[in-house]
Amino acid sequence: MEHSTRAVIRPALARRSRTTALLLVTGLVASVLSLAAAGPAGAAGATLGAAAAEKGRYFGTAVAAGRLGDSTYSGLLQREFDMVTAENEMKIDATEPNQNQFSYGNADRIVNLARSQGKRVRGHTLAWHSQQPGWMQNMSGSALRSAMLNHVTKVATYYAGKIYAWDVVNEAFQDGSSGARRDSNLQRTGNDWIEAAFRAARTADPNAKLCYNDYNTDDWSHAKTQAVYRMVQDFKSRGVPIDCVGFQSHFNAQSPVPSNYQTTLQNFANLGVDVQITELDIEGSGSAQASNYERVVNACLAVTRCAGITVWGIRDTDSWRSYGTPLLFDGSGNKKAAYTSVLNALNAGSNPQPGVIDPSAWYVLVNRNSGKALDVYGLATNDGGRITQWTRNSGANQQWQFLDSGSGYYRVKSRHSGKVLDVPNSSTADGAAIQQWTDHSGVNQQFRAVESGGYVRLVNRNSNKAVEIQGSSTADGANVVQYGDTGGNNQQWQLVRVG
Structure with missing residues (x-):
């Protein structure tokens, strides 16, 4: 899906202490509509499409x-x-x-x-x-x-x-x-x-x-x-x-x-x-x-x-x-x-288990909380391109390959851009943005996949923080950031093999 006309999302307020404000100011309507359509994370799907999507x-x-x-x-x-x-x-x-x-x-x-x-x-x-x-x-x-x-x-x-x-x-x-x-x-x-x-x-x-x-x-x-x-x-x-x-x-x-x-x-x-x-x-x-x-x-x-x-x-x-x-x-x-x-x-039916990650495969990563896919915003191909969530369409900018870095770590490469997920400037701060960058195999580009009941959490090798949707947002275009590994639904990703 073409993303070039998306509105730019303003940087979110500091997380945790200001989550309520974030939802009230920027996401209340989207959250209410999403919950009305799909129910809370892990709940039964109310329609055929929603129920099937829960199972990948x-x-x-x-x-x-x-x-x-x-x-x-x-x-x-x-x-x-x-x-x-x-x-x-x-x-x-x-x-x-x-x-x-x-x-x-x-x-x-x-x-x-x-x-x-x-x-x-x-x-x-x-x-x-x-x-x-x-x-x-x-x-x-x-x-x-x-x-x-x-x-x-x-x-x-x-x-x-x-x-x-x-x-x-x-x-x-x-x-x-x-x-x-x-x-x-x-x-x-x-x-x-x-x-x-x-x-x-x-x-x-x-x-x-x-x-x-x-x-x-x-x-x-x-x-x-x-x-x-x-x-x-x-x-x-x-x-x-x-x-x-x-x-x-x-x-x-x-x-x-x-x-x-x-x-x-x-x-x-x-x-x-x-x-x-x-x-x-x-x-x-x-x-x-x-x-x-x-x-x-x-x-x-x-x-x-x-x-x-x-x-x-x-x-x-x-x-x-x-x-x-x-x-x-x-x-x-x-x-x-x-x-x-x-x-x-x-x-x-049970959620599909991720099993052994196949480095030759392509996956769509679907967030457990929002049901949206990890996405290269605006079809960007440049270093520093934003990573967001977006309604799943399985386009090349939502397809990811796990490149084995050894010791249980992977670089996560976009099929669209050829770039990998990256924490800018090797930051260890909560809320640091996840971006795409040319693959240089740095530890800030390496993530371990931690099994989480049929989902995985992606934990950065450099910061030991988990990849999450900021503020537990369910909105298209919400930022993907790193944060201390809490195991929350917004830090859990379903690996749906698409190729």
């Missing part, structure tokens, strides 16, 4: 531009969800109706609305055998391959920096027991077409997560699941840029939630990719439907690299299979038993 995950929905004028629909979208997928508006026929003539109007409506509400966006989809415009359906061979790669490049470039994850390729394997690729016009351009699409997407948008997305891959024993697994395994072994695998997870009585669903998610995650439940809907009603939704949520919570869940629509009447009443809200927007089971499952 997202909870999203598919959105149709044509329904945004419906106040019930848009109200539920704003209140409940923190990730958005365009239902049809970013598919090939919508974004390139005529060859090399691109149309983004309805997709932009969805993307811009989501970002204005602090939500992230999943891009769906760049390359698919279905919903191709007529001009593409009539192409083949090298001309089709070139047109497909041009589409991937142009669309991913247009939205670069605005998309959390792309479904780069959708539904490329056929159903049944063969484990074969789908016989599509794209497949007939050569078996390497999927790899080519992923490489083009990485070049066009280096910071978006790149996913392969498919249906009927939920059961670990199925040939289609195994075939996708082998492809991902091959891509990872050869350095093909793939970051995540999407499971559509459309369930009904004929295709129920498999008993090995969690095993499937975990086995893919073990390949070193995130797993995402991308198009969840479960036909049914009442307690049976609620129980099935609960099983899916619990499976995701049990797999550390399950990044989140997206349901494919908001109300039953919005669903592509409305006859099966498969969603969490009825046609009038009322919460169903399935909604309650999902919310309760999210709130009952």
Whole structure:
């Protein structure tokens, strides 16, 4: 998210003795609104998005531009969800109706609305055998391959920096027991077409997560699941840029939630990719439907690299299979038993443990008190750039790598700027600002990660002070400083792996 227009926050009053004054003068309204929306730190989330965020995950929905004028629909979208997928508006026929003539109007409506509400966006989809415009359906061979790669490049470039994850390729394997690729016009351009699409997407948008997305891959024993697994395994072994695998997870009585669903998610995650439940809907009603939704949520919570869940629509009447009443809200927007089971499952789940810090990984650091992310203010790249908290958007300026300094200490490097967290002038004072600075491996740039019940406290090697949000603020742009290690919620950070 672009931060250059943020108002500059005045230096906070001296902490502890003047905390009350600080909150009254600069943060009372923000604090009240935040508490009303999310409750106190560690409390149950009141909405799907808030409850999922407490567990380091997202909870999203598919959105149709044509329904945004419906106040019930848009109200539920704003209140409940923190990730958005365009239902049809970013598919090939919508974004390139005529060859090399691109149309983004309805997709932009969805993307811009989501970002204005602090939500992230999943891009769906760049390359698919279905919903191709007529001009593409009539192409083949090298001309089709070139047109497909041009589409991937142009669309991913247009939205670069605005998309959390792309479904780069959708539904490329056929159903049944063969484990074969789908016989599509794209497949007939050569078996390497999927790899080519992923490489083009990485070049066009280096910071978006790149996913392969498919249906009927939920059961670990199925040939289609195994075939996708082998492809991902091959891509990872050869350095093909793939970051995540999407499971559509459309369930009904004929295709129920498999008993090995969690095993499937975990086995893919073990390949070193995130797993995402991308198009969840479960036909049914009442307690049976609620129980099935609960099983899916619990499976995701049990797999550390399950990044989140997206349901494919908001109300039953919005669903592509409305006859099966498969969603969490009825046609009038009322919460169903399935909604309650999902919310309760999210709130009952444990916070993910940080485990062993992986120096090759990228993490978003989410503050336990505020739920906001550690952030390089204003997308700065200069020495001395401010470090603040900001609503989580998982942009490169909110992604951090732990560089091992030995003896249990790390330098914490920004993906955006390449600079590391630094205490200016090696200060040992309470309230000293945390800034970014060129990495020189100084002790004022080294922090030990102290486990704190599923969170970590970052304690500076030079000052022995902990990194905290000044004044326990919950406001965007609040300063990040060092202070004596008290173990408070505003000194605890959740490490959410994003790459």
